[in-house]
Amino acid sequence: MASLDRPGELLIEAIRLTVNGDTHDLGVPSHYTLLEALRYVLGLTGPKQGCDKGDCGACTVLLDGVPTLSCILPVQEAIGKEVTTIEGLAAPDAPHALQDAFDLTGGAQCGFCTSGILMSAAALLAANRSPTRLEIREALAGNLCRCTGYTKIYEAIELAAAALREERMPAELKGS
């Protein structure tokens, strides 16, 4: 293996990644994390880098449906798995109920934590359509938000859950 401390001699690995349903054959530096591969190689800038060390949750993506911190996941660990980023959350024709609900309740202020929070929330709602407040708080415990005080985020997730249960969009639900 080539030495890692001389950038000119970085080992580039050819890997196959499945992201948001697309399969990509990529050459990535072998020390890359999944977040680096997504942002720097695939240009998917939805997942954010808030700390780059697993502390903030802004980089959360789904790996086979499980919320995962992409900034501390070696990219090789994603090979053979389904990666879903915020860009892949919604169907092409309309926003995901969560996205719509966050928009309605003001769940995103600066929006920097939002893509990570939505991925954690999406995994929660996939498993549990009627989460309690406490279950929502537990599901978000790895995602820091510095703007909202979380209150409007909980409201958004509850609204989206109701919408998903009734197969409607939050906007209809609220009649606005």
Next chain:
Amino acid sequence: MKLEDFREKQIAGAASDEELHEALEREFQVIGRRLRRTDGLAKSSGRAIFTDDISLPGMLHAKILRSPHPHARILGIDVSKALELDGVHAIVTGSDVPETYGILPWARDEYALCIDKVRYVGDGVAAVAAVDEESANEALDLIEVEYEVLPYFLDAEEALAHPEMPIHEPKKPDANGNISKHVRLEFGEVDKLLEDSEVIAEAEYYFEGTTHTAIEPHCAIGWFDTSGKLTVWSTTQVPHYLHRELARVLDLDVAKVRVIQPPIGGAFGGKSEPFDLEFCVAKLAMITGRPVKILYTREEVFYAHRGRHPMLMRYRTGADKNGRIQAVDASTILDGGGYESFGLVTTYYSGQLITAPYTMESYRFDSTRVYTNKPCSGPKRGHGSVQPRFAIEVQLDRLAEALDIDPIELRRRNLLGSDTRTVNEFLVRSNGFLECLGAVEHASDWKDKYRQLPYGRGVGVAGSCYISGTNYPIYPNEMPQSAVQLQVDRSGRVAVFCGASEIGQGSDSMLAYIVSEELGVPLDYVRILAADTDFTPVDLGAYSSRITLMCGNACIDAAGKIKKLVKQAVADGWDCKPKQVALAGGWAFDVKDTGRKMPISEAFNLAEAKFGTLGATGSYNTPKDIHGDYRGGTIGSSPAYSFTAHVAEVEVDRDTGFVDVRKIWIGHDCGRALNPVLVEGQMEGSAYMGFAEAVMEQHIFKETGLHNAPSLLDYKIPTSLDTPELESLIVESVDPEGPYGAKEAGEGPLHPSIPAIANAIYDAVGVRIDRLPFTPPRVWMALQLRADREKAGALAPWKRESGRTPLPAAGD
């Protein structure tokens, strides 16, 4: 699609006749409604492009070499080895940018990279641009810096006591080089009134420093094109000031510098002045001819900092037997860290901003800001006044107890009221503080809880007041503080150009609501282009809670001009008076006969045919003649003041000292809520942030000057599981100066969190914790001390029948 189809579509989306009738009944069409943000979906779908999401062709990445010493003289820097490294394009050191910078024009004391001295661990000394971050980091290791290590101070009182070892050259020959600013102001006869007071509360408070920790780290990209124009994209909340400073420091024509502020991932004051990275990317771009990006690591953000000043505050507060405040005597030491930043303003704010919402017969403050060899302190949400607010509100709790008056009642007895002046002569117009107090008292069931909850549980109250912008800009000038330009398209679409900084608070949306309200266009017909100095008229930036009031007024001014023309053109066609024409819900209609109407685009077209291309500018400038008539009387003078009251409910675990904040009720007078969803968001975010400072956050340093915990894991900020329930109670006092009566909501609601929690801890377990944060060891120690005194018979058991031993002793 043909133009007629557009018209059909627009009509389909416009308001129905019924809705127009309803509209006629309402005071406002858009203002005050719970609407979506203009940028909400872009953010929730990951499409918003933040600074670090931008990648330009050929872009280089740069890194800054930082000092390992808290205080040292730079004897030499050798970059030759680093320059030889493959992939390295350029290296700059202090001598390449030999001009000082600083946010305050009269206190510029920083260099883009240090030249003579470093003043804290983390001070920048060199910057490398390379093909990628890895190469740049590797080059940093090859730069050799020779330092002469100097004695250093991490404690403000110690630095103050040692003028012979100055961190900065003294400003005058005899001055103490470790003093950044000293202010002493006195209003009324403090000493006499203290002497005559029935009770005096006297205590020393310490506010541990905290920092913003916006989730987005600072990032900047510089690009110097072949025409000699510099463009800088930055996570700044003050693009206009950055624009000026870049040009001045880099010796460029201001007209050839462009600053673009993309959406920002949180700021809270932490991005409100120029930073080293902006000068470095600009200089490196000028040298290399390539775009250059710097993204701070999270650790660097903790050093770049500019967070809340640690403050040591000694307070004496006297009241008469009815609880009326007679005198407040405050003496404060601010730990400024290595540089000036906003220090002069912070020093004034530490005294000037606590004179409302209460009347006080007399007031004196003596504040000294001291340099230490730590990262520079600066403005954080509630600049300079969150710390003294903690002190004064706990003082009032002490007085209330001494006089056996309910603390809410004590605050009522000292109401300042509206259309009046504070003891330091600030003009206060609208004032909804009484309603705020009533709202939290009622919602929290205060009367059933205060001193009634069982031992271990308690409630506390606190109030506050904050500015909606400052009457004076950072550099003296007579021009407007904010301006808006509107451009109207034939389709009915209206573009808003404004220098205001959207930092998550919703300033873009606020502008869109106002245009929609004034011109009757649907919200999705409004486009916002903000904070791009090449295209947007100047707004001074997102600081001191100024944007809603100032940009809002500027926007109403601009929209009003277009509205007038449109109504005139339609009225001429209908042969009626302009005032009979209303613009709302996508229509121009006749208020006397809502059946007579036309799509708003047609109305715009009529106006364009009659008056030429539709566009307008509007601006707002602050009143300049209302401040106190003394040196410093302008600092803290604001067009309007917001008011807040909190009640916090806590549960204290006597075995561990853990403080569980269960709920905070937030009553906030924002003048008028232009969109209640956004106002509540600011109230909740503020209360959360105050709560975090009360129980968790400690921006502290090891003995070596290294940051104690420069990561989001170790520097504790609340997760969803830590954060208490927050209930927002909006109070609308309708201010005469604010747009539709609006005042600020982004900073005021933070202030009472900390003292309300402190007072609630006292109600729960009978101990005063006067040092922040209220961590388990600190609370536990206080409980031990109280238990000892109870055992010795010096104190009665707290909230329990005497005879029962409280015993929160070790192993209990």
